[in-house]
Amino acid sequence: ECRPCAWFHKPQGCENGAECRHCHLCPDGEIRERRKTKVANLKKTAPAKGADADLDHALWQVQKQQEVMIAAAAWQVHQQQQLAYSAVAMAVAAQQQWEAAASPLAASGAFVGFGALSADCLGGLGASSPMSANDASPGAAAAASAAAAAAAMASMMPGSPQAVAAVAAASQAAATGLPSVGSAQHPGRCRPCAWFWKPQGCHNGQNCAHCHLCPEGELRxxxxxxxxxxxxxxxxxxxxxxxxxxxxxxxxxxxxxxxxxxxxxxxxxxxxx
Structure with a gap:
């Protein structure tokens, strides 16, 4: 465990003599041999340390990827909630636009209210629904599609006034035979839908507050x-x-x-x- 003196075996010797704090008993070249041994040991342990470093880096990358995936999932859930709330808000706005036309539709029996939709109709428009069993006209198909979309909105916030308004707006649009709620002002005062003519189409369907009757390129x-x-x-x-x-x-x-x-x-x- 001693430390060899670097000057003892040189021609001039060690000037500190007996007061030197390094070893004068080690043979000549001991410092050089110890240095070689240390370098050899470092070369042997270097690959193991490198493997440990690579493993730590791989674990760090996996941890970062998991954090990114968790953040992306949380963002996706937030976006889905925002889209759901936006759809309900658009349905409420459409309901306000259709308030003037609701009374004559209800008097003529063409208006399909929230209470008129049965559990089978809201559950998926099955064979037990009177609309799907007896009506095969395009108007009935449009009403069925609108009811299904409105039922999806109602399932997000069941029992809320927004859900009831969404079902009412979809029913009124289906009763008038319009492709969307926003098509009521066509032509002249409508606002063309920017997604209807795209390959993916308009995800809002008949509940869209923009016009689906305008030709392609009308917005441009x-x-x-x-x-x-x-x-x-x-x-x-x-x-x-x-x-x-x-x-x-x-x-x-x-x-x-x-x-x-x-x-x-x-x-x-x-x-x-």
Whole structure:
């Protein structure tokens, strides 16, 4: 366990003499031999330490992958909940749009209320459902599809007013034969659906608050028409060079000046579409 003196076997010797704190009994070359032995031992143990390091790195990678997968699963659940809430909110908005037409539909018997949907109908529109057993018309198929979608919404939040409104909105859209709730304002005041003409289609189906009757490319044509109208000066912010800034008032403009549109855009949109 001693430490050989590096100067004892040299020509000049060790200047510390008896006070030297290193060993003067070790033979010449002991320091060199010990250094070689240490290097050899390090070379033998290096692969084992490298394997341990690789194992630790692999375990760390697995742990990180698990953390990423858990975070992705939690995000996916959150997104599904947000989509469910958005679908219910869209159904509630559609219900508000259809309130004016609900009374005549109910009086004529065409309105399918929440209470009229049986357990078999809500469970999957089986053979025991009167609608699937007797009706084979396209209107009946649309009503069945709307009821199934509404039942799915109702199962998310059973017994809530939002679920009842979702079923009512889907039933009203099916009774009128429209492909979506937002198609009621077609043409002119509707808002084209951006997903209906895509390969994956519109996941909201008949409960979509946008129009499914507009032709493909209608959304792009309206956007181009709006840009053209803005370049021509037909669309101007209120108070920035428009008719209202010249002392007059634009018909239909908001008294607070919050509306950025002028009525001149309507003929341009009509010609473009």
């Amino acid at each position: 044509d309206r956007r181009r028409a709006k840009e053209t109208a803005m370049r021509m000066g037909a669309v101007l912010p209120i108070g920035k060079g428009g008719p209202a800034s010249a002392g007059g008032s634009t018909p239909g403009a908001s008294p607070t000046g919050a509306s950025p549109r002028a009525l001149k855009i309507a003929p341009i949109l009509a010609q473009s579409s």
